[in-house]
Amino acid sequence: MPFSVKKRKGTISGVVFVAIFALASTMLSSLDFFSSLGISPLVIGIVLGIFYANTLHNQTPDAWQGGITFSAKKILRFAIVFYGFRITFQQIAEVGIDGFMVSLIMLSTTFVLGTFLGQRVFKMDRDTSMLTAAGAAVCGAAAVLATEPVLKAQEHKTAVAVSMVVLFGTIAMFLYPVLYSSGMLDMNAREFGIYVGGTIHEVAQVVAVPASIPGAGDEMANSAVIVKMTRVIMIAPMLIILGIYLSFSAKKNGTIGGGVKLVIPWFAVYFVGMAGFNSLGLVPENIVNTINEIDTFLLTMAMTALGMGTRFAKFKGLGLAPLHTALSMFVWLVVGGYFITKWVVATF
Known part of the structure; x- marks a missing residue:
């Protein structure tokens, strides 16, 4: 137990150590260079964590390892x-059935395609x-973090x-405004907002795209963010389905005995x-904003702790396979997402 009498001091020291790195990441993310690129403190945190792990x-x-593991799990x-x-x-509900359908189709197809x-x-x-696949399909780094304990x-x-x-979320953040401003996409502001929210990786990147288009207007920005948050909430049913799949797969492969043990990510x-x-709107907006700020810091701690467990030696053997997989999903999100958005908006 990490907080047993014997290990408590080391665990607390480890948690504080991770928190210091997370605080540094948060401060760095507020700098103009990082904020203009839509780089969240979560990303900076894992980079700093990996730097620590390899130096x-x-x-x-x-004794601090218990606190680092506690932060990551x-x-x-x-x-x-x-x-x-x-x-x-x-x-x-505000974004309508077409925004919901784009989110559902893009999440499910991207996850299946990337895994395959x-x-x-x-x-x-x-x-x-x-x-x-989860990172590309749902909400970037946060989705990867949420999927990690299930797997x-x-x-x-x-x-x-x-x-x-x-890598590919940053490319998308620069590519999408160019595609829209050049007139290559036959989309109005709302359609483009749905397209952005349904296909770009990180929430911060989704926010950044309409903000970088002159005269984009609130309709584009609101559609993009709401569709993106629809994708975010879909991570819950996705993880539950994934847990059930993993349980039946383990039973089929004979790696567990007896009845099928359902792994539900509670x-x-x-x-x-x-x-x-x-x-329900019971909590005042200023308190919700404070909760979200604290939550972002906790997510940054978790990401930093994961980085601290990452040694470059473990990457050997992967080669370019992750890059090829992510690139394939990126092409699907950009090209397939465009045609799916046009079809869904026209149909629903």
Whole structure:
């Protein structure tokens, strides 16, 4: 137990150590250079964590490892639950059935496509494939973090998936405004907002795209953000379905005995419950904003701790497979997402 009498001091020291890195990440993310690129403190946190893991990790006491692990596992689940305060069901209803359908179709197809290509075509392991697919399909680094405990994946695999999200999410953030401003996309402001929200990786990147288009207007920005948050809340049913799939797969392969043990990620269920509670409007907006700021810091701690468990030596053997998988999903999001958005808006 990390907080047993014998280990308590080391665990607390480890948690504080991670929190210091997370604070530095938060401060760096507020600088103009990083904020203009839509780079969140979560991304900076994992980079700093990986830097520590490959340079200074031998300089800290082994007793602190319990606190680092606690941050990567327990604090992560807690933070994902409170991520629900960023969403209300009213926001989801506001965007309409077409926005919901684009979110649903893009999430499911991207996750299935990424998992299939990663495992069958590019010969990656299951966990790296699914983590990379989850990041592209749902909400970037936060989705990778949420999927990691369901898969019980190793830290370096999470780091690989996050790096792919950062790379292609950043490319998308610069590409989409160019496509829209050049007139290549036959879309009005609302359609483009749905397209952006349904296909770009990170929430911050979705916010940045309409903001970088002169005269974009509120309709584009609101549609983009609400559709994106619809994708975010869909992570809960996705993780529950994934847990059930993994349980039946383990039974089929003979890796567990007896009846099929369903692996339900309860933190995902609590996440939906928290979003439902937030939808009631009982908590004042200023308090909700404070909760979200604290939650972002906790997510940054979790991401930093995951980075601290990532050694470059563990990347050997992966080669360019993660890059090829992420690139394939990126092409699908940009091209396939465009045609699906046009079809859904015209149909619904």
